[in-house]
Amino acid sequence: MRRAAAWLRWYVTELTGENAYARHVARVREADATAPVPSRRAFERERLERRYGDPRNGGGVCC
């Protein structure tokens, strides 16, 4: 039961992209532990801009 809940939690955070920030920070820090990382707010804005900046390539319209 607890394992199922943990799996569901992992799945939802992966699916929604909620852990994109944590992944990015880990990526940057992997090379250099003191490297500067963007704040979460700045990162999420940047990410949104790139995802929705040009919707012509798979703009999420479907039927």
Next chain:
Amino acid sequence: MQFPTHARPRSIAIWTAVALIGAVGWSMLALYRDEEVSAAWMVAAALGSYAIGYRFYARYIQTRVLRADPTRATPAERVNDGVDFHPTDRRVLLGHHFAGISGAGPLVGPVLAAQMGYLPGTIWIIVGVIFAGAVQDMVVLFFSTRRDGKSLGQIAREEIGPVGGIAAVIAVFAIMIILLAVLALVVVNALAESPWGTFSVGLTIPIALFMGVYLRYLRPGRVAEVTVIGVALLLLAIASGRWVANSGLADTFTLSPRTLVICLVIYGFAASVAPVWLLLVPRDYLSTFMKIGTIVLLAFALVVTLPGLQMEAVTDFAGNGEGPVFAGSLFPFVFITIACGAVSGFHALISSGTTPKMIQKETQVRTIGYGAMLMESGVAIMAITAACVLDPGVYFAMNASPAVIGDTLQSASETISSWGFSVTPEQLAAAAESVEEESLLSRTGGAPTLALGLAAILADILGGDAMMSFWYHFAIMFEALFILTAIDAGTRVGRFIVQDAVASLHPRFGRMRATNWLPGIAFSSAVVVALWGYLLWVGVNDPLGGINTLFPVFGISNQLLAAVALAVCTVLLVKSGRLRHVWVTLVPLTWLAVVTFTASWQKVFSGDPAVGFWSRRNQYQDGIDADQLLPGAADLDDMRTIVTNATVDAVISAVLALLVLIVFADALRVCVRAVRNPDAVRLRESPHVPSKLVAPAGLIPTSEERAELVAAGLGPGGGIPEQSTGPRATAKAEAGE
């Protein structure tokens, strides 16, 4: 990957059993003629066929036709910028891709197709997905993965040429406008004169705004959290709708179809001009969650209750083409109407956009591309089941236009009973009362019918009759929500295409391309909104009923887009030296071409005014000239409206078919050249880079794959061995296991 030369006895036994289950399901559906058939046979036929198609045909395509190469790094592995390109766990990507491709189409089309009985629709939903729809999605995904995740339009331009490429882009734009108009019409028909529905769907706008602000300023990036809050508010909105409908506010939210059109047009414009974080992004999250949640809930309820199908297997309307829901005979119109549940051109846009940038291995295209489309087809099966669970008399009363059944319970009951589906006015009144709606007559568009069927199924396991009205409005909300999301996103995509087109007309218009120049954004949004808004207005005001006219046009356009995608796939198979296997896409392409061109021809030129737009136009024009009112028209204004609408529809159908013919001709030219002179072929494939990533191909790893993962020290999600040390990988592995 090779086929095992000696299949194990256990595997042979399992697959024989699966085949038998499917065969029994099909036999019961096709041959059982007494009383009602249980939905269990529907489930057996569908799941049995899907399993066989996935295990054998999709595997054949992956290993023999596409020759997917596990040693070749995908764009996600090569580029891996952590944003667009990111190797994503196949189980997560399957959910992502499914959420991307699924929409209102497979819910609406099968409901309308049910007028010909449950059998024709069910056969095409299952056969079509196995041999056409899922093949298209998978092959497009594969070729786009080989090309750094380029879009279908880019691939068409590069591999076919500028003429075919430009025709394809124009076709995509036109098809999107039609899609938006039809979807908006479905929403209008579902919400018109329904204060409960209008109020609760209207509340989704402030809910989305709140979520947008929350995600932008209060807690950036906490998507799961804000979605949970949003869904809770949504359920509250549905529940409070009943209270509003029974209060003095009811009149405020009882809107006519025309008022709703104006609201939708203003909404579409505002959503396209507003920043995405405010409305579009939160709506996306909300509708994705509702979509997946409701589909899972419905699948569960259907399997638990296994209701009986009330509709006949094949009704008379399949043969005589005089159906009240849409005119025309089984061939080609059942295929046109089912549309997205069996094969959808729009999926090619998703399969060639986001997903290829996230896939870990080429060998996963079967799981993601083929698998997600099988799930989509399963949704279509649920929709046709929900429609066929209803009493056929109620079904026809909801889906025939007032021009056919009149606008009183008495006239509807008499007309429908004369078709052989006996229904009393009391039954019709009771159906409306059970979901607390004023009337269910002529609630065309499929959404209310689906909602009623869904409510009946869900109420069977959760809440009983007392919950019928809640589930009905829950289902209406569920459909309206993602249709509105499609309207937001579609208007925005259209806006970008218009901005780009205007800017490339003349250097002086270069500023139009800027994504932050408000006059440009407002102008191009207005153009897009005006285009679909006009079609929507035409549909709402059509005295002969809008859905029965517009839905076939939408179906044809969607299937034409699928044909374009399959033509691009065929060109790529020929150019990449897979000529021997070209039938894999050429057979569904030929079938779609025959279906869509026959349908286009009949819609434009058929001598039957119920089917052919041109003869309808002439018939009513003659009526105007002779100063004579024809059936369906109350006055001369109605006559003129019918003439204008028929002309517009005829022109749209003809232009679309011509555009696709241009693409076909150009594709054929490229293929002939490639066959004649294979050495001169230039493929725009990205180079082979060896892959370091280890990941299973299917959802459940095989024993060899499991051993490989263990040897590399990876969890079931896979990854790159040397990078996967450290706390992050271990945490992920633990969570994934």
